[in-house]
Amino acid sequence: MRIIQDAEVRSLIDMVTAISVMERAFAMHARGDLHAPPRFHVENDRARLVFTAGTVGGDDGCMGFRVYPALGVNTPEGQQFVAIYGSDGVLEGIVLGDTLGQMRxxxxxxxxxxxxxxxxxxxxxxxxxxxxxxxxxxxxxxxxxxxxxxxxxxxxxxxxxxxxxxxxxxxxxxxxxxxxxxxxxxxxxxxxxxxxxxxxxxxxxxxxxxxxxxxxxxxxxxxxxxxxxxxxxxxxxxxxxxxxxxxxxxxxxxxxxxxxxxxxxxxxxxxxxxxxxxxxxxxxSVGLAGTEMLLAREILRRAESDATECNEPKR
Structure with a gap:
């Protein structure tokens, strides 16, 4: 399981790639492969948290969610994250911070x-x-x-x-x-x-x-x-x-x-x-749920690929 810090996001993915990931996400949604229910929230008398979730089936499928404080809640920036699980329910990684959501x-x-x-x-x-x-x-x-x-x-x-x-x-x-x-x-x-x-x-x-x-x-x-x-x-x-x-x-x-x-x-x-x-x-623009999940998974995969290349013995 890998954790990606907010400061790493821009070094792992650019806007051109993010647009490509979103195009694939909308094609998947149109086919019915991406399940994207409306966002929901939980709250108490002091704060409110908003969740968006999505899932993609198949052997290479995944599921995940993004959570962030609601607008108007007096919290510092960077208080959100996206969690990604494989199709088997195993946690693959977490992407922290606001950058992913803004890019998405x-x-x-x-x-x-x-x-x-x-x-x-x-x-x-x-x-x-x-x-x-x-x-x-x-x-x-x-x-x-x-x-x-x-x-x-x-x-x-x-x-x-x-x-x-x-x-x-x-x-x-x-x-x-x-x-x-x-x-x-x-x-x-x-x-x-x-x-x-x-x-x-x-x-x-x-x-x-x-x-x-x-x-x-x-x-x-x-x-x-x-x-x-x-x-x-x-x-x-x-x-x-x-x-x-x-x-x-x-x-x-x-x-x-x-x-x-x-x-x-x-x-x-x-x-x-x-x-x-x-x-x-x-x-x-209202925010299709599950798109954050797919972008986060691309970021995690790129981080894994970079780590693999760094660990390969030099010849």
């Missing part, structure tokens, strides 16, 4: 962007400057050759720092927008990674063929993207309908008659039938 969410966004946007999209707008925004941007540039990247958040210093940090990491120029309209106007793709419970842009700012990716609040009574945008969309996709419909509050997609389809189903129909790319498309 970013990689899911990359898969959605790859399969929901045209190859010729060129302008990307990012609203939000937290760690989720970082990994979403990191994944986005791996799947589409954006020529212009803009970022906006309400805090001027945070958006400047974000642009400096991500420009160095990605070796790309990032434009800092001092107003949300300058960020969104004309963008082919808009990633919203905020905790705002009210819309962060006006729908009149959008292109008629824009792709929207929403990670933050997305319920009827609290949503970071406008109701009008959801109602105007011709394609609505989520990574997990089971999770989307399990929230105690109605999901914002309930305000429109356009059906929501799952990302795994979208992947399984391509390239035979492609979705309508002419109108607005929206991806609701």
């Amino acid at each position: 969410t970013g990689a899911i966004g990359g898969v959605a962007l790859k399969h929901m946007t045209r190859p010729d999209v060129r302008v990307l707008a990012v609203i939000g400057t937290g760690r989720q925004a970082e990994t979403q941007l990191e994944a986005a540039v791996q799947v589409r050759p954006f020529e212009e990247i803009r970022v906006y958040s309400r805090d001027a210093e945070k958006r400047k720092a974000f642009a400096r940090r991500m420009s160095q990491q990605l070796r790309r120029d990032i434009v800092v927008a001092d107003e949300v309209e300058r960020c969104v106007r004309g963008a082919h793709v808009v990633i919203c990674a905020t905790n705002s419970r009210t819309p962060v842009f006006d729908p009149t700012m959008l292109r008629p063929d824009v792709h929207i990716h929403t990670i933050g609040p997305k319920w009827v009574g609290a949503h970071e993207i406008p109701r009008e945008t959801v109602q105007a969309a011709t394609l609505l996709v989520t990574d997990s309908i089971a999770q989307m419909t399990s929230y105690p509050e109605p999901h914002i997609s309930t305000i429109t008659t356009t059906p929501v389809i799952e990302l795994g189903g979208l992947l399984s129909t391509q390239p035979c039938s492609k979705p309508d790319r002419r109108g607005i498309s929206v991806f609701f």
Whole structure:
């Protein structure tokens, strides 16, 4: 049994690999090979823990779970972990810390962007400057050759720092927008990674063929993207309908008659039938359970492979 520390994750796996693992996960989910129930929680009068679990059958199958303190709980970072068991129920390893979850969410966004946007999209707008925004941007540039990247958040210093940090990491120029309209106007793709419970842009700012990716609040009574945008969309996709419909509050997609389809189903129909790319498309990121487990297993296998190579006698 191996324990991977948070600081080791980035040295064992990169975003390109994480996106590939997520694509396989969605294909497995569409086939029914990945069982991914909605997340659940336990709590007492002081704290709340959230669990996501998944299982894959077969000789090379696995099962596992991720546990983390709920948002709003006053705990230090790094208080989450993913545990992986083999198909025989033997514990294979544990991956500690927040990095795995952040990479997994970013990689899911990359898969959605790859399969929901045209190859010729060129302008990307990012609203939000937290760690989720970082990994979403990191994944986005791996799947589409954006020529212009803009970022906006309400805090001027945070958006400047974000642009400096991500420009160095990605070796790309990032434009800092001092107003949300300058960020969104004309963008082919808009990633919203905020905790705002009210819309962060006006729908009149959008292109008629824009792709929207929403990670933050997305319920009827609290949503970071406008109701009008959801109602105007011709394609609505989520990574997990089971999770989307399990929230105690109605999901914002309930305000429109356009059906929501799952990302795994979208992947399984391509390239035979492609979705309508002419109108607005929206991806609701809710977190398909079991994806953390599969990414953690890939990390554990790479760690094992590295250890084996180090232990081999030199010739």
